Amino acid sequence: MTYNIISYIIYIIITIYITVVVGYKCYKSGYIYVLSIFIEEEISVAINKILLLGYYLTNIGYVITIISKWKTINTGYEMINELSIRIASILFLLAVMHYLNMIVLTFWRKSIINKI
Amino acid sequence: MENKLIIIAYAIYLPIALLLTFYVAKTLFKNAKVFMLEIFHGKEEIALATNRLFEIGFYLMNFGFALLILKINVSEYNPFETTQKLIETLSYKIGGFSIYLGVMLFFNLLLFFRGRRKANQPKPIIRTAIG
Numbered sequence: 001m002t003y004n005i006i007s008y009i010i011y012i013i014i015t016i017y018i019t020v021v022v023g024y025k026c027y028k029s030g031y032i033y034v035l036s037i038f039i040e041e042e043i044s045v046a047i048n049k050i051l052l053l054g055y056y057l058t059n060i061g062y063v064i065t066i067i068s069k070w071k072t073i074n075t076g077y078e079m080i081n082e083l084s085i086r087i088a089s090i091l092f093l094l095a096v097m098h099y100l101n102m103i104v105l106t107f108w109r110k111s112i113i114n115k116i
Numbered sequence: 117m118e119n120k121l122i123i124i125a126y127a128i129y130l131p132i133a134l135l136l137t138f139y140v141a142k143t144l145f146k147n148a149k150v151f152m153l154e155i156f157h158g159k160e161e162i163a164l165a166t167n168r169l170f171e172i173g174f175y176l177m178n179f180g181f182a183l184l185i186l187k188i189n190v191s192e193y194n195p196f197e198t199t200q201k202l203i204e205t206l207s208y209k210i211g212g213f214s215i216y217l218g219v220m221l222f223f224n225l226l227l228f229f230r231g232r233r234k235a236n237q238p239k240p241i242i243r244t245a246i247g
Binding site: 002004005008042043045046047049050051053054055056057058060061062063064065066067068070 | 140143144147148149150151154199200203204205207208210211212213214215216217218219221222225
């Protein structure tokens with residue numbers, strides 16, 4: 001067990017936990033938005049589920065892919081540094097994507113309401 | 117010279133990639149049934165058949181891609197000898213495949229949206245010789 005492998009394990013556990021929890025919360029409260037855009041209940045449940053699955057696939061895929069780009073870690077001090085930077089960048093990415101999503105949803109909803 | 121780690125890597129990668137594809141396709145096309153029914157205006161037979169055909173296409177394409185990126189290149193610069201290297205290579209392959217699957221999922225969703233929009237448009241009036 002080198003320092004790299006230990007930090008990979010910690011990194012994967014933390015980031016996948018965060019991604020799953022954030023996705024599930026957005027899935028729960030985003031349903032009303034999807035419902036207001038697509039109106040019919042049956043189809044919005046289906047869309048919401050597919051969106052959640054797509055979110056999980058792309059985000060967890062990205063989180064795992066990034067592992068192959070790490071530098072070699074020699075000390076515990078470096079490990080903590082590297083871990084914090086990597087996890088922070090994932091958090092920032094999630095936040096930015098979340099805000100973008102909210103902007104898109106808001107505008108989409110407005111345009112649909114205007115049409116009606 | 118046989119490299120045992122490569123065989124291990126293949127043995128981990130293949131089941132994960134194939135099961136992931138299987139699970140994604142199952143979930144996607146279970147939910148796509150609603151779309152198909154709406155696109156074909158409730159004609160169940162043709163809607164389910166179309167759904168099945170889309171599913172087969174999805175399987176073919178993604179299994180094909182999964183097998184295509186299987187190979188791990190070993191050279192002097194990239195000796196595949198440590199466990200760390202194994203984890204890194206596997207993460208790159210599985211993560212990349214997962215992102216690809218996500219993109220394909222959204223692409224299929226786009227197709228469904230498009231079909232739904234076309235189906236809901238009022239049909240243009242066709243002039244016939246008799247009319």
